[in-house]
Amino acid sequence: MKKLHYERPIIQRLNVGVMNKFGTKTEYAPVTHVDGNAVKGLLAKYGSPLFVISEKTIRKTFRDANRAFKTRYPKVQFAWSYKTNYVNAVCNVFHQEGSWAEVVSGFEYQKALQNGVSGNKIIFNGPDKSMEELTMAIENNSLLHIDHLDELYMIKELATKSKKKPRVAIRVNMDTGVYPIWDRFGFNYENGQAWDAINKIILNDQMELVGLHCHIGTFMLAPSAYGLAASKLSDLALSIKKKFKKSIQYIDMGGGFASRNTLKGSYLQGMDLAPSFDSFAEEITTAILNAGFAKDELPMLVLETGRALIDDAGFLLGSVISNKRLSDGRRATILDFGVNILFTSFWYDHKISPAQEFSQYSEDSVLYGPLCMNIDVVRENITLPPLKRDDQVVVHSVGAYNMTQWMQFISLRPAIVMIDKNDKPHLIRKRETLKSIETEEVLPAYLKDFKL
Amino acid sequence: MKINKNVALSDSGFVFNPSTGDSFSTNPIGLEIIKLLKEGKSMDYVKASLLKTYTIEEATLERDCYDFANMLMKFKLTEADEKAEN
Numbered sequence: 001m002k003k004l005h006y007e008r009p010i011i012q013r014l015n016v017g018v019m020n021k022f023g024t025k026t027e028y029a030p031v032t033h034v035d036g037n038a039v040k041g042l043l044a045k046y047g048s049p050l051f052v053i054s055e056k057t058i059r060k061t062f063r064d065a066n067r068a069f070k071t072r073y074p075k076v077q078f079a080w081s082y083k084t085n086y087v088n089a090v091c092n093v094f095h096q097e098g099s100w101a102e103v104v105s106g107f108e109y110q111k112a113l114q115n116g117v118s119g120n121k122i123i124f125n126g127p128d129k130s131m132e133e134l135t136m137a138i139e140n141n142s143l144l145h146i147d148h149l150d151e152l153y154m155i156k157e158l159a160t161k162s163k164k165k166p167r168v169a170i171r172v173n174m175d176t177g178v179y180p181i182w183d184r185f186g187f188n189y190e191n192g193q194a195w196d197a198i199n200k201i202i203l204n205d206q207m208e209l210v211g212l213h214c215h216i217g218t219f220m221l222a223p224s225a226y227g228l229a230a231s232k233l234s235d236l237a238l239s240i241k242k243k244f245k246k247s248i249q250y251i252d253m254g255g256g257f258a259s260r261n262t263l264k265g266s267y268l269q270g271m272d273l274a275p276s277f278d279s280f281a282e283e284i285t286t287a288i289l290n291a292g293f294a295k296d297e298l299p300m301l302v303l304e305t306g307r308a309l310i311d312d313a314g315f316l317l318g319s320v321i322s323n324k325r326l327s328d329g330r331r332a333t334i335l336d337f338g339v340n341i342l343f344t345s346f347w348y349d350h351k352i353s354p355a356q357e358f359s360q361y362s363e364d365s366v367l368y369g370p371l372c373m374n375i376d377v378v379r380e381n382i383t384l385p386p387l388k389r390d391d392q393v394v395v396h397s398v399g400a401y402n403m404t405q406w407m408q409f410i411s412l413r414p415a416i417v418m419i420d421k422n423d424k425p426h427l428i429r430k431r432e433t434l435k436s437i438e439t440e441e442v443l444p445a446y447l448k449d450f451k452l
Numbered sequence: 453m454k455i456n457k458n459v460a461l462s463d464s465g466f467v468f469n470p471s472t473g474d475s476f477s478t479n480p481i482g483l484e485i486i487k488l489l490k491e492g493k494s495m496d497y498v499k500a501s502l503l504k505t506y507t508i509e510e511a512t513l514e515r516d517c518y519d520f521a522n523m524l525m526k527f528k529l530t531e532a533d534e535k536a537e538n
Binding site: 003004005006007008009010011012013014323325329359361386388389 | 465467474475476477478479480481482485486502504505506507508512513516517519520522523524526527
C-alpha cells in the first residue's frame with residue numbers, strides 16, 4: 001500500500017473577535033517556481049539560501065516607470081542608483097534600458113566606469129568625495145552634485161588646476177511636508193543656503209552650474225511631497241534665469257519612491273499603500289510644466305529611483321533548518337537565512353511563501369534566522385503552513401538594498417542568480433568561500449603557531 | 453495520555469472542550485491522533501500507526517508527536533495521566 005503524504009500535526013485555539021474588514025488573505029499560497037524555474041531545482045544547483053533576480057521583472061518595471069514619466073514630460077532621464085543594488089549584471093540591465101549611473105562613492109564610481117558607463121553620464125552624489133575622486137570625475141566630465149560648502153571649495157581648487165570646467169549641481173534640501181526633513185544632505189531651500197551656494201558657483205565662473213538636485217526622503221508614500229519639491233527646484237531655476245540669464249539644464253528629483261513591501265507597524269499591506277509611478281510622475285511633471293519655463297528651456301528631468309525599480313525583481317530562496325516551540329507556546333521556525341543577508345527584515349514584514357504544496361491548515365509562527373544572535377528575527381509573526389526541516393520558502397521583493405547592505409557575519413554570503421528573458425538562469429555572483437574572505441586578511445608570522 | 457472524555461470532535465477537525473468553552477482547529481493528522489488517544493490508545497501505538505500510514509521518518513514523527521502532545525496538555529484537552537490500554 002502506498003503511504004500517504006505526511007503533514008506535521010497542528011492544533012490551534014480559535015479566537016473569537018472582530019473580523020478584519022479588509023479580509024487580508026493568508027500568505028501561504030505556494031510559490032514553487034520563479035520565472036519558470038523550480039525553486040527546488042535552483043536550490044539544488046546553486047545551494048541554499050540563494051538570491052534570485054528576475055530580469056523580466058526589472059525590464060517591465062523600468063518600462064512602466066519610463067512610460068509614466070515620458071508620456072507626461074518631453075525630456076526624461078533615469079540614472080540607476082548603484083547603492084540600491086550594484087551587482088554588475090543588475091546595473092547593466094538598467095544601462096541597457098537607457099539608465100545613466102548615479103553613484104555615492106569612489107567605489108561605486110569605479111564600478112560604473114568598469115561597467116562601461118561614460119563619465120559624462122555618471123552622476124556623483126553623496127557627502128564623501130575625496131580630492132582624488134573629484135579629480136577623476138572632473139577629468140571624466142561627470143556631473144558632480146555638491147553636498148556641502150567644503151566640497152564646493154575643493155572643486156573650486158581643483159578647477160583652477162584642471163583644463164576642464166567642472167559640471168556641477170547642488171543638492172537642495174527642503175520642507176515638503178514630510179517629517180523629519182532630510183536636511184543633513186545638501187543646502188537648505190527655506191533659509192537661503194541653497195541660493196547662496198548657487199550664487200557662489202555662478203559668480204565664481206570656474207564651475208558650470210548645470211543642474212539642481214533634491215532627494216527628499218526614502219520610502220515616500222506621499223506623491224504630493226514630490227510636487228512641492230519640484231516646484232521649489234523650479235523656483236530656484238527660474239530665479240537663476242532671471243538674475244543670471246542662465247538656463248539650468250536639468251532638475252534631478254532623486255529617488256525615494258516606495259516599493260510594495262510592507263513597512264513594520266503598517267496596518268495596510270504595502271501593495272495597497274505604495275503609490276504608482278503614474279501618481280509620482282503626475283505630481284512632478286505637473287509642477288515643472290506649470291512653473292513658468294519657456295517651451296524651449298524646459299530642463300531635463302532626471303530620476304534616481306532605485307528601490308521601486310528593483311525590489312519586486314528580487315527573491316530570496318531558503319530552507320527550513322528546524323522547528324521549535326517557544327516558552328509561551330508560540331511556534332518558531334529556524335531558516336537558513338537571517339538578518340545578515342536579509343537586511344531589510346529590520347524594516348519590512350516581508351511576504352514569505354512556502355515553495356511546496358500544503359493543505360489549507362496553517363499556524364502562527366516566528367521566523368528566525370540561523371545566526372547565534374538574538375536580533376536575528378526574519379518575521380515576528382507570520383501565518384504559514386506547518387513547515388518541516390528541509391522545506392523551502394520564497395521571500396518576495398528583496399531586490400533593493402539586500403545585495404549591497406548584506407553582512408558577512410557568522411556565515412558566508414550566498415550566490416546570486418539572474419533569470420533571463422527566456423527563463424534561463426545565470427550565476428551573477430558566486431557563493432562566498434572562506435578563501436574569498438581571508439584573501440584580505442594578514443596574519444603576522446609570530447601569531448602563526450600556538451600550543452593548546 | 454488520555455483525551456478528556458467530554459471533548460467533542462468533528463470530522464472536519466473542529467475540536468470543542470465544553471469544560472473550558474474553548475474551541476480549536478486541527479489538521480487531519482492531528483485529528484487522527486486525538487481520535488486514537490480518545491479511544492484509549494497509547495502514544496506509542498499512535499506513533500506506530502502513523503509510521504505505517506505516512507511517509508515520515510521515525511525521528512521527525514517522534515518530535516512532532518511530542519510537540520503535539522504538549523500542545524494538547526497546554527490547551528487542557530487531556531486528563532490526568534492514566535495508563536492507557538493498547
